[in-house]
Amino acid sequence: MSRETIVAGNWKLNKTVGETRQLIRELRNRLAGIDSAATVIVCPPTVALETAVDAARDTGIAVGAQNVYWETSGAFTGEVSPAMLEAVGVEYVLIGHSERRTIFGETDEDVNRKLHAVLRSDLTPVICLGESLGQREAGETEAVVRSQLGAGLEGVAPDHAGRLIIAYEPIWAIGTGKTATPEMVNDVHRLIRRTIADMFGGLAADGMSLLYGGSVKPENARSLMAEGDIDGVLVGGASLKNESFAEIVRAAP
Numbered sequence: 442m443s444r445e446t447i448v449a450g451n452w453k454l455n456k457t458v459g460e461t462r463q464l465i466r467e468l469r470n471r472l473a474g475i476d477s478a479a480t481v482i483v484c485p486p487t488v489a490l491e492t493a494v495d496a497a498r499d500t501g502i503a504v505g506a507q508n509v510y511w512e513t514s515g516a517f518t519g520e521v522s523p524a525m526l527e528a529v530g531v532e533y534v535l536i537g538h539s540e541r542r543t544i545f546g547e548t549d550e551d552v553n554r555k556l557h558a559v560l561r562s563d564l565t566p567v568i569c570l571g572e573s574l575g576q577r578e579a580g581e582t583e584a585v586v587r588s589q590l591g592a593g594l595e596g597v598a599p600d601h602a603g604r605l606i607i608a609y610e611p612i613w614a615i616g617t618g619k620t621a622t623p624e625m626v627n628d629v630h631r632l633i634r635r636t637i638a639d640m641f642g643g644l645a646a647d648g649m650s651l652l653y654g655g656s657v658k659p660e661n662a663r664s665l666m667a668e669g670d671i672d673g674v675l676v677g678g679a680s681l682k683n684e685s686f687a688e689i690v691r692a693a694p
């Protein structure tokens with residue numbers, strides 16, 4: 442995959458099936474008036490994915506899942522496989538969102554298993570990572586990000602690296618109203634790109650889309666995406682209202 446501008450909405454535990462249909466219909470209308478080359482992705486809850494795919498058909502809006510399991514089938518109550526997501530027309534999947542890590546105890550090893558399972562499918566993985574406030578204050582950001590990349594992406598074949606999207610989401614900026622400054626984010630994105638270059642080569646690093654997530658709003662989206670190494674954004678709260686989400690799409694270069 443070559444580097445592209447991406448605006449993705451992570452709806453988290455919000456919106457019923459009916460609300461999903463309505464939100465995507467309205468979004469389609471709003472986006473029709475916006476001239477943007479950005480890839481727009483929405484990630485509704487699992488039960489609404491099929492409806493989302495249906496509502497997004499022929500609109501240019503792509504649908505992503507918020508989570509996935511690494512097994513194909515079997516006795517894994519509550520889980521959903523990559524093949525199941527593909528079968529309903531989902532194209533992207535978030536892996537390792539910080540809420541999955543901190544609330545549900547997902548580890549880098551889990552992220553790695555999920556990533557390998559997704560790479561065996563045609564889904565595009567969006568791997569989420571980032572440091573906590575304590576880690577940033579202790580000067581550990583670089584070490585944390587490097588270690589999440591090393592463990593999360595372990596064993597990925599270099600020719601698969603081009604399929605990955607990475608979302609840097611510092612935990613202290615998620616849902617808190619505190620945004621990392623564009624310069625802070627760009628520094629970490631540069632570090633991510635260097636690490637990817639070390640792991641998979643410069644071509645993979647140059648071609649990889651790196652997203653930022655954490656209190657992205659219409660007011661800060663433009664300055665974030667103006668940075669050379671910030672290729673797009675992963676939006677939580679502001680993706681639940683089309684007014685703000687569409688403005689973020691408009692802000693994409």
Ligand code: PGA
Binds near residue numbers: 451617655676
């Ligand atoms: P936020 O969430 O935009 O509400 O901070 C971002 C995310 O969790 O992906």
